[in-house]
Amino acid sequence: xxxxxxxxxxxxxxxxxxxxxxxxxxxxxxxxxxxxxxxxxxxxxxxxxxxxxxxxxxxxxxxxxxxxxxxxxxxxxxxxxxxxxxxxxxxxxxxxxxxxxxxxxxxxxxxxxxxxxxxxxxxxxxxxxxxxxxxxxxxxxxxxxxxxxxxxxxxxxxxxxxxxxxxxxxxxxxxxxxxxxxxxxxxxxxxxxxxxxxxxxxxxxxxxxxxxxxxxxxxxxxxxxxxxxxxxxxxxxxxxxxxxxxxxxxxxxxxxxxxxxxxxxxxxxxxxxxxxxxxxxxxxxxxxxxxxxxxxxxxxxxxxxxxxxxxxxxxxxxxxxxxxx
Numbered sequence: 001x002x003x004x005x006x007x008x009x010x011x012x013x014x015x016x017x018x019x020x021x022x023x024x025x026x027x028x029x030x031x032x033x034x035x036x037x038x039x040x041x042x043x044x045x046x047x048x049x050x051x052x053x054x055x056x057x058x059x060x061x062x063x064x065x066x067x068x069x070x071x072x073x074x075x076x077x078x079x080x081x082x083x084x085x086x087x088x089x090x091x092x093x094x095x096x097x098x099x100x101x102x103x104x105x106x107x108x109x110x111x112x113x114x115x116x117x118x119x120x121x122x123x124x125x126x127x128x129x130x131x132x133x134x135x136x137x138x139x140x141x142x143x144x145x146x147x148x149x150x151x152x153x154x155x156x157x158x159x160x161x162x163x164x165x166x167x168x169x170x171x172x173x174x175x176x177x178x179x180x181x182x183x184x185x186x187x188x189x190x191x192x193x194x195x196x197x198x199x200x201x202x203x204x205x206x207x208x209x210x211x212x213x214x215x216x217x218x219x220x221x222x223x224x225x226x227x228x229x230x231x232x233x234x235x236x237x238x239x240x241x242x243x244x245x246x247x248x249x250x251x252x253x254x255x256x257x258x259x260x261x262x263x264x265x266x267x268x269x270x271x272x273x274x275x276x277x278x279x280x281x282x283x284x285x286x287x288x289x290x291x292x293x294x295x296x297x298x299x300x301x302x303x304x305x306x307x308x309x310x311x312x313x314x315x316x317x318x319x320x321x322x323x324x325x
Contacts, residue, residue, distance in 0.1 A: 019151045021093060023158055025085040032093055041094075043086040047078075083115050096157055098172065099164035100294050101150055153294045162289065167194035171277055181253055183270050187277045188220075188250035191243065194277075195223045198284040202231050220247050224280065232287045237303070237314045238276045246273050275306045296322075 023030045030045040116124040157163075167190040174186035196212050218227065221244045224236040236243070249269075282299045286292060300322070303315050 021151075021155055021158055023089045023093070025089050026081075028082065028085050030086060030089045032089060034093075034097075041090060043090050045082060045086065047082055079117055086115065092163055093154070093158070095164050095168075096154055096162075097150075099168050100153055100157070100292070150294055153292055156291070157289075165194050165197045165281060165285070167191070167197060167281060171274075171281065174274060174277070180267070180270050184246070184250055184253060184273065187270075187273050188247055190277050191220055191224075191246070191280060192217070194281045194284055195220070195228065198288065199227075199231060201288055219244075232284075235311065236280050237283050237310050237318070238280050239309060239311055242272070242276045242309055243280075246276065272306070272309060275302065276309050278302060279306065279309070 019034045021032045021034070023032060028045045028047060030043055033042045033044075034040070118124045170186040170190040170193065174183045174190065177183045177186065196217075199212060200209050217223070221240045224238070224243055225240055226235070229235050279299070279302055282295055282302070285295055286299065289295075300318075303310065303318060307315055
C-alpha cells in the first residue's frame with residue numbers, strides 16, 4: 001500500500017515555535033501547526049491508496065508517463081476530497097481561534113495559499129496544477145500569540161467537535177463595518193441566530209430544531225427573557241430594554257429608506273449594542289461550555305466595563321458564582 005500526503009512541502013515555510021492541534025475530519029487524522037506569532041498555519045494528513053493507483057501516480061510524477069485514460073479523474077477526485085478536509089479543518093480552527101481569543105481575523109486572507117501533494121514526502125506537486133480549488137494553507141497577521149490555556153481550550157473544543165456559533169460571524173462583521181446601519185443589522189442578526197443555535201445545542205432534540213425552523217420566531221426580548229430562563233435557569237444578563245431598543249432600530253432600518261446622512265445612530269449607541277451582543281453570546285456559550293476558561297476570563301472585564309447594560313445585581317451574582325467554583 002502506498003500513501004498520499006496532502007499539505008505544505010517540508011521546508012516551504014519555516015515554523016520555529018508553534019502550537020500543534022490534532023483534528024479528525026471525515027476519517028482523516030489532520031495535524032495543524034500554528035506559528036507562535038500567528039503568522040503561519042499548516043495542515044497535513046495522509047491517506048491510503050491501492051497499489052494500482054500508487055503506481056500510476058508515481059509514474060506520472062517521476063517518470064512523466066501519461067495518466068491512463070479515465071484515471072486522472074479518479075486521482076483528482078481523491079486529492080480534492082482530502083484537500084477539502086484540510087481546508088475545512090483550517091477554517092474550523094481559525095473560527096474557533098477568532099471566537100476564543102477575541103482576535104478578529106480577516107477571513108478572506110486566511111483562505112489564500114497553496115496546497116501540495118506528495119507520496120514520498122520529498123517530491124511535491126502543487127495541487128492547483130491539477131485543478132483550481134481552494135487552499136490548504138493560510139496566513140494572517142496579529143500583534144499577539146496563543147498561550148497555553150488558549151491552546152488547551154482550543155484542543156478540547158476540537159476533540160468535542162464544537163464550533164463557534166454562526167452568530168459570531170455576524171458579530172465580527174459588525175466590528176469590521178464602518179457604516180452604522182450595517183453594524184446594527186449584523187448585531188441584530190447575531191442575536192437572532194445566537195439564541196436559536198443555543199436552544200438547538202442545549203436540548204440536542206430534533207423537535208426543537210423543527211420548531212425553530214418552521215414556526216414564527218417570538219421577539220428577541222422574549223427569547224432572551226422567559227424562553228431562555230426555561231432552558232438556562234436565568235434570563236440574559238443584558239437589560240431587556242437594550243435588546244428591544246436594538247431590534248426596534250433594526251426594524252426601522254428595514255422598513256424605512258434612510259440615507260447615510262439621515263441615520264439616527266451614533267457611534268456610542270453602536271458601541272453599546274456591540275458590547276450587549278458580546279455579553280449575550282458569551283453568556284449562552286458559557287452555559288453550554290462552562291469549562292471554557294478563556295471566554296470566562298474575557299467575559300468578566302466586559303461585564304465590569306458595561307455594568308450599566310446589565311440586569312440589576314447580575315454582576316454580583318456572576319462574581320459570587322466564580323468564587324464558589
